[in-house]
Structures are given as C-alpha cells and as structure tokens.
Amino acid sequence: MARKTGLAALAGGVLVALALTGCGRADSTGGDVKAGAAIDDSPAIGTINVWAMGTEGELLPDLVAEFEEQNPDADVKVTAVPWQDYAKKIETAVASGSTPDATMIGSSDLASFVAGGGLDPVPDELVDDSSFFAGAQSSTEIDGATYAVPWYVETRVLFYRADLAKAAGVAAPTTWDEFDEFAKALQGEGAEWGFSSATGAPYTWQGVLPYMWQAGAQLTDDGLKDFTFDTPEALEGLERYQSLFTSGVASQNGPVNLGEIEPQFVSGEVGSFISGPWEMGLLTQAGGEDFLANVGLAPIPAGPDANTSYIGGSHFSVFKDAKNRDGAWKLVRWLSDAGTQEAWFELSGDLPAVQSAWEGDALASDPNLAVFGEQLQNAQNAPAVTSWTQVGALVDSEAEKVAKGVSTPEDALAAIQSAAEKIGTGE
Amino acid sequence: MTRSPHRRDRARARRTLIAWLFCSPFLFFFLLFGLWPVLASLLMSFTDITSRDLRTPFNVGFVGLQNYLTLFSDDTFVRSVLNTLYFVVVGIPLTMIVSLAIAVALNSGITRLKAVFRVGYFAPVVTSIIAIAVVWRYMYQDDGLFNAALAVLGIDGPDWLNDPAWAMPALIIMAVWRNFGIPMVIFLAGLQAIPTELHEAASVDGAGKWRSFRSITLPLLRPTTLVVAVLLSIAYLQFFEEPFVMTGGGPLDSTTSIGYYAYDQFGFGLYGIASAASYVLVLVIALLSFLQFRLFRSRS
Numbered sequence: 001m002a003r004k005t006g007l008a009a010l011a012g013g014v015l016v017a018l019a020l021t022g023c024g025r026a027d028s029t030g031g032d033v034k035a036g037a038a039i040d041d042s043p044a045i046g047t048i049n050v051w052a053m054g055t056e057g058e059l060l061p062d063l064v065a066e067f068e069e070q071n072p073d074a075d076v077k078v079t080a081v082p083w084q085d086y087a088k089k090i091e092t093a094v095a096s097g098s099t100p101d102a103t104m105i106g107s108s109d110l111a112s113f114v115a116g117g118g119l120d121p122v123p124d125e126l127v128d129d130s131s132f133f134a135g136a137q138s139s140t141e142i143d144g145a146t147y148a149v150p151w152y153v154e155t156r157v158l159f160y161r162a163d164l165a166k167a168a169g170v171a172a173p174t175t176w177d178e179f180d181e182f183a184k185a186l187q188g189e190g191a192e193w194g195f196s197s198a199t200g201a202p203y204t205w206q207g208v209l210p211y212m213w214q215a216g217a218q219l220t221d222d223g224l225k226d227f228t229f230d231t232p233e234a235l236e237g238l239e240r241y242q243s244l245f246t247s248g249v250a251s252q253n254g255p256v257n258l259g260e261i262e263p264q265f266v267s268g269e270v271g272s273f274i275s276g277p278w279e280m281g282l283l284t285q286a287g288g289e290d291f292l293a294n295v296g297l298a299p300i301p302a303g304p305d306a307n308t309s310y311i312g313g314s315h316f317s318v319f320k321d322a323k324n325r326d327g328a329w330k331l332v333r334w335l336s337d338a339g340t341q342e343a344w345f346e347l348s349g350d351l352p353a354v355q356s357a358w359e360g361d362a363l364a365s366d367p368n369l370a371v372f373g374e375q376l377q378n379a380q381n382a383p384a385v386t387s388w389t390q391v392g393a394l395v396d397s398e399a400e401k402v403a404k405g406v407s408t409p410e411d412a413l414a415a416i417q418s419a420a421e422k423i424g425t426g427e
Numbered sequence: 428m429t430r431s432p433h434r435r436d437r438a439r440a441r442r443t444l445i446a447w448l449f450c451s452p453f454l455f456f457f458l459l460f461g462l463w464p465v466l467a468s469l470l471m472s473f474t475d476i477t478s479r480d481l482r483t484p485f486n487v488g489f490v491g492l493q494n495y496l497t498l499f500s501d502d503t504f505v506r507s508v509l510n511t512l513y514f515v516v517v518g519i520p521l522t523m524i525v526s527l528a529i530a531v532a533l534n535s536g537i538t539r540l541k542a543v544f545r546v547g548y549f550a551p552v553v554t555s556i557i558a559i560a561v562v563w564r565y566m567y568q569d570d571g572l573f574n575a576a577l578a579v580l581g582i583d584g585p586d587w588l589n590d591p592a593w594a595m596p597a598l599i600i601m602a603v604w605r606n607f608g609i610p611m612v613i614f615l616a617g618l619q620a621i622p623t624e625l626h627e628a629a630s631v632d633g634a635g636k637w638r639s640f641r642s643i644t645l646p647l648l649r650p651t652t653l654v655v656a657v658l659l660s661i662a663y664l665q666f667f668e669e670p671f672v673m674t675g676g677g678p679l680d681s682t683t684s685i686g687y688y689a690y691d692q693f694g695f696g697l698y699g700i701a702s703a704a705s706y707v708l709v710l711v712i713a714l715l716s717f718l719q720f721r722l723f724r725s726r727s
Contacts, residue, residue: 112696400678
C-alpha cells in the first residue's frame, strides 16, 4: 500500500511539474494599440448580438427596432444580463473566446475589462469625441486608446427636503460653508441628520473623491502612470469628508444597501443626500407621487476649486472576437446619434451622453433635469486605470476609518497612497 | 474448481473492464468538471495570473509560494482568518447545542403537532438569504426589534450591525437560527436509534433524566455528533452569504471572512491570490475535519 501511495504521489508531482513548466510569461512587447479598420457608411447586415443589463436590457429591443428599419438586412438580438452577474459573464466570454458582438459596460468597470484584452478599440472617425460630455469621454480613454463609446450618463446632485428648507428660510447652498449652515438649518427644523453619506459600503469612493476634486486635487499624474493621492488638495477634500461627521451633520453609520436612504428621507430623519437620477423613481416609490413636491434638487456645493461631481453611466464596447464587428460598430454609432439619444431618453429616462441631445424638447423642459444637465458640465469619473477596482475598494475602507473616527485624514491618505503605489496603475 | 487459473484471470479482467465502462460516463464528467477545475485553481495559486491573462492563461509566471506569503502579510487576510475562526469556534457549538436540545424536545416531549414543529424549525434553512437579510437588518437596527426586547429587560442593546464588536455576534445568532434545522434532523435520527430499554434500565437503577442523558444518550450519539460537527464546520468555514448581504464585510472589516476576502480578490482580477486564499480555506477545513474525527472517535 505504501508503495502504491508513494507512486501516486510521485506521478502527481511529475504532472504538476510538467504543467507548471508549460507556463511562463512571454516578454510582452507592449506596443501602442492600433484601432481596427474604419467603418464605412453602408447599411449594417447580419445578426448583431448585444448584451445589456438591468432595465436597459429590457428596453433596448424597443429602441433597436428603429435601427432594424433603417438597416433591413440587420437583425439585432438583445440579451438581458443581470447587473450582478455581468462582470463574470464578460470575463468568461472573453476567456472562452465566444463573445457576443457588442456589450453595454458600466463606465467605472471599463478599465478592468480592457485589462483582459477582449475589447476592440474604437475605429477612428466613428464618432465625434467632442460631442460627449468630457467626463464621459475621458473614462473611455485607457492606455492611450479609446475602448468604448459613451451611451448614457448619470451624475450626482444634491437632493434636499425643500419643505424643511423653506420652513428654515434657507436656499440651496452653493459652497461648502453655505452647505454647513444649510444642513444645520435642516436639523433645526426637525431632521435628525442634515445630510447622509456612505461610510464604507462598496462605492463609497464615489462620494469621497468629489470632495478631493472640489478642492482641486488631481489623483494621478498626467500620463496616468502614478497615483498622486498625497497632495494638500486631496487632504483638504478628505478633511472636508471627515468634517461632515465630526460636526454632527451626518451619521457615522451610513447606508449599506440600495433603498435604505429613501425611507429615511421621506420620514424627515435625513434632510439631504447626494445621489443620481434614479432617486426620482425610488423616492416616488418610498413616498408617493405627492412627496416629490417636497424634493428639491441643486448642483452640489463648490469647494475651493470647483463643484465637481461624479459622472457615471454606461458605454458600449465591441469585442475583439465579435463575429459581426462591422454591424456592431454601426449599431454603436447609431446609438450615439443625437436623435437616437433623445429617443432613448424618452423610452428609459437615462440621461443622454451626447450634449446636443439636451437641447431637444424632451430634456429642455424639465427643471429637475436642468440641474443634472448643469452638473454634467462639471463632473469627473475615477482615474481610467485598470487597477481602479482595487484602489477604489482601498479608498472605501480608509474612508470608513475616517468617518468612524478610527483614523485621521492624514494617516488615511498616507495609507491610500502607499497601498495605491504598491498596486500601481497597471500602465 | 474446474476452471484453470488462466481463464479465471481473464474472466476477472473482463469484469473489471465492464465495470470501468459503466463508470466511465460519470468519471468523464467528474474529471472534466470536478477534478480539472480543482487542479487548475490549485495550479493558478502558484502563479501570478490576473485578469489581464484571460485570453492567454498559460502565459503566466510561476511564483511558487509567493501568493501564500503575500496573503499572510496582508492585514485584511489575517483579520479574515481570525473572523472566520471566531465564527466557527462560537457558532458550531452553539448550533449543535441548540439543535440537540430541540431534537431531544421533539423526540420525547412533544407528541402532538410533531410535523408542524419539524417544518417550522426547518423553514429557516430553505428560505432565501436575501429575504432573511432584509428582515434581520431591520430587526438589528438600533431602534429595532432586538433592542426593544432587550429594553424590556432593562438592557441597553448595542447598534448591532454598526458596532465592530457586536456585528459578528449578530451574524452568529442569525446563522444559528438559520442552520439549526439540518443538524436537528440528523440528531433526531441518531436519538431514535438509541434503544429505549437502556433508558428504562437506567431509570430503574434510579438515574435521573439528566444523568441518563449524560451517560447514555451523549456517548451513543458520538457518531451522529461527528457527522454534524464535520458538516457544520465545512459549511461555517465557508461563511460568505451573511457578511455579503448584511454588512458588506464591515464594519471596519470585522465580519470579513476568508470566503469574502477571496470573492473581493476575484473581483479585483487577482486570480492567483484569490485561489491561494481559497486553498488556505481548504487546508483549514481539512485540518478541522481531521481534528474532529480524532475528537469524536467512538471508543468501542
């Protein structure tokens, strides 16, 4: 028996060794990425397989019916993918080589998919880069090449209880100092917390980075080669974040899951919070249609440098292994046409990424949307580096320590910088 | 013995071959979908594979035990190991005591509505964790159900899920509630295998209920206890769902488990490190099972 197990162990060891010698990193030349062949103006033909997530996945088929009319030989097949699974699905598809033609991608996740090497760079001259909001366009440029076309955007603005503000006699704040008085005034009118902020839940960085941007911080160098968190401006931003909690304006135990804050806002426990366009629907659900009259929107208050907010949204990318690359890029080009962007807004409520689409009737008439449109002029996304998922989670956990008083802004920022340096930008 | 040895060997070889042919479909699927992924992820844990290598998975560098060393120099991972062990060391005995107590009660005390009780105690096991999480998050609020009940007793309850010291006990209580159903059923089966004559003989000799429980029931339940302990430790060491839906690993990393840590690392695309973390978990499970087998060995 001992001989048998000995032999088995030996065989296993030889197998493992053989397998491992088969591995080995080839020296990558790492040259410039070249965009593929340009796309002409002829109609699209063939089947185009597209993945889309969430509500967009359900509504996209209605939109592309128009595309199929303009391109009679094309057939667009939309597969709805749940948001939770989509990252793993895309990675699996890229690893196996059997991908659809195009897919919708969350704007802050694009960099990590680019790292996998499965996306086709956007062909030259396909779309006019300047037609999109600057924050959206810059999040598609990674490693010196453009990998996606912005489809729709979202940005964060200040939602506040307009009835409490009116009773307190305060107007929406435009600077950090005005905001402190504003929040205290809301608390004077009965709100337990003048403001609510995330304190460590995933994506807390989307609420922390804007303070750094508002103080004028740049989080990476120009070439996106190094992180530059250890600047006085970034420290000022993080100190501003800390002051929300130390001044008693916001609770140290922020919301963890989606849907937690709206009931608190409706009940008056929380006087204001910063969030995106989807809140209109959630607040209607939580408080009824009539409650919306009590909801005020304002651009976020400016720091020393600007009132920069976070811009998110989704882009469209085409896979390298796409069977119908030509048709896929033509569909993406059509989606970024101003007319299509307006039609999509009317269908889904998603804010267009193309600036000229905002001049249309549908968007110009809504005063709430005007706030979003104004904020979009001044909004940034996270640094477009492939390691952002990891660095963002790092910012989440250090911000939690600052919010809960376990660490100081100086120590937290130093920890972020040293860990981010170790992780690197992946460039 | 009319057959020659030669023909006997041939007949046996044929039977062996037929047996292997019958097994082959299962073997094929097991090797392809069971064994190969396990082996592949073990090999991955010795390389520096990341999500950049998705399209060229063999183009990776062999780094030996570097991933494992990196893990143990990462404070978050060490914290996650301690959290997981905390959960296991407190959670398993608690679950076993609760499920044994209820099994004994079901076995002896309650004669009516046995089926109702069995279903009622099993319901938490089959309910979706998301549904459970929504309700329990609500109950664990600072002004929620638990603290209201504690206030009746004059105790000022903590802010369970936001307090780094109380988040883990909160999750343990929820896990015990959720998981006592299956051990209860197993203990019931074990209890029913104990012959009643032994208890009768003990009571004739003047032994009380507790004495006969300690001296007769518990020793005879050893094999059952071993099964329950091993099943619970395999399940509890992989503890992931509760922190994922209730606390997101917080507050301040106090509920991050090894499974949650590996999930995060997969999310970052660090497949080599994530696989290494998973194999640390495998080693811990194997070690704990081995210890339990020695501890609950029935001495005949």
